[in-house]
Amino acid sequence: MTNVENIPYELMTLILLKLSVKSLLRFRCVCKIGYALIKSPSFISTHLKSHNNEDAHLVVHNFEYRFIDDSNYPFEYSLFVDKTLKDLSYQVLDSQFPIHGELNGPYDGLFVVWQREYDLIYLCNIATRETRALPKCRFGYPHIYGCGYDPLSDGYKLVFLRLFSLEDGSNYSLDSHVSLYSSDNDSWRYLQVSELRQYFCRYYSC
């Protein structure tokens, strides 16, 4: 077989970048250098970018009201097996999503699953089958939110924007709150951004 001295590290990286997440999770066991490489943020983000388009699949979120029996899940996630949609058979993804709720994303590879009835939010990575429940956000439901990878902190951020109406006698005004979740320290930060009021007024007027 080949000799390790002959294969530069950068070329081994090029080969690993072509592999699926499943193969990479397995090959973390190969050696310590490989483990560190496959876990490194730069490798993960390059891998995500290079696989983002070619592996595009359509995830479908079925929502069914079933009032008869509470034990039935009202949600189902599935994935069309054929990208061209000539074949409409699908694969149910529920084993990869241990929880059910409103699905949004993917945002840089992550899905956000929201269980409104319990006010719980989860970040799900289908590729690695990892799910994380977020700590509760002080301000509850956002009006708008977004999620994405932040290379500076090497983690994901979730931003919630929430609008409050304030009534003081006959005066009526709007206040806004921004909640920022960071996956690297698994916590929320709360900011008050007064300029956002303007934005919200416009947002609601259009």
Place this chain on the structure above:
Amino acid sequence: MASSSSSSSTQVKKITLKAADGKHFEVEEPVAMEMETVKSFFVGNEDAMKDMVVPLLNVSSEHMPAILDFYRNHSEFRKRTPPPPAEEVKAFNEAFLENKSDEQLMEMIMAANFLNTKELLNFLTEAAANRIKNKSVEYVRAFFGIENDFTPEEEARIRAENEWAFDGLDED
């Protein structure tokens, strides 16, 4: 070497490449220019083209004919209108990789890297990935010639983190 079928009345300029073991290869200029390393050799040095021999220190003569064949065919695929059917490209690529050992594949990856040709490097690294994608950890260590430097406990712990990733593998 495959002969160029597009030989017309106009003389195609040739460039001489010298492999690591000293063997010379005469290559049509457009084919030679597929290699960034060769191209950069001539940038700003147009006069030198005719008789200069380009040394390719990291490429063994064993792999030169196959590599040149790849450039000739793929540059023809790119230029052809309408583009060639996917099956034709696939058939060429499969034939190219047939009977190549893992070691030969690795050597060609290093050659493609030295020659600085993205298309070939991309194709070969993809081929290497296909050879290992459904294989065991032990197989991949042997493929790259890597020693396991984890203790059995450490390895067991990492395996346990993603047990599902070890399901449904091919035989080594």
